[in-house]
Amino acid sequence: MAKGTGKPRKKIPRALAVVRADNCTGCEACIEVCPVDCIYKVPGEDQPHLQSFVDIDLERCIGCDLCERWCPWDAIDMVPPTQLVAAVADKGGPEPYLEKNGAQLIAVAQTIQDLAIEAQQAKK
Ligand code: SF4
Numbered sequence: 001m002a003k004g005t006g007k008p009r010k011k012i013p014r015a016l017a018v019v020r021a022d023n024c025t026g027c028e029a030c031i032e033v034c035p036v037d038c039i040y041k042v043p044g045e046d047q048p049h050l051q052s053f054v055d056i057d058l059e060r061c062i063g064c065d066l067c068e069r070w071c072p073w074d075a076i077d078m079v080p081p082t083q084l085v086a087a088v089a090d091k092g093g094p095e096p097y098l099e100k101n102g103a104q105l106i107a108v109a110q111t112i113q114d115l116a117i118e119a120q121q122a123k124k
């Protein structure tokens, strides 16, 4: 899963990066440019049989959108945090990866989305 390096960000960004795994070739251009090192290659050592693609630790993404701009395959969407769960649920990718990680990825998205909606309501 996520590399877990670096510090969590302090504020939820206006948009977070979600990889459309079925469009991703695993070229690693996004990994090179991410300033907080929150993009990680899949398969990891635990799933070496899967096609190559990347995923993103949404708890650490700062929404800078560099990855989206550098991706040659248009495989990254910048998604408002209030719409994160649907985007993550629809991100695609190989079944074995989704079976193993899908629920956890959605749970993380749900936590961020709930916080973003709370913050939005607090401003009203
Ligand atoms: S938006 Fe920025 S911080 Fe987030 S994954 Fe992309 S490059 Fe990294």
Ligand code: SF4
Residues within 6 Å of the ligand: 019, 023, 024, 025, 026, 027, 028, 029, 030, 031, 053, 054, 070, 071, 072, 073, 074, 075, 076
């Ligand atoms: S730059 Fe795009 S195609 Fe390349 S690894 Fe990142 S998301 Fe995948």
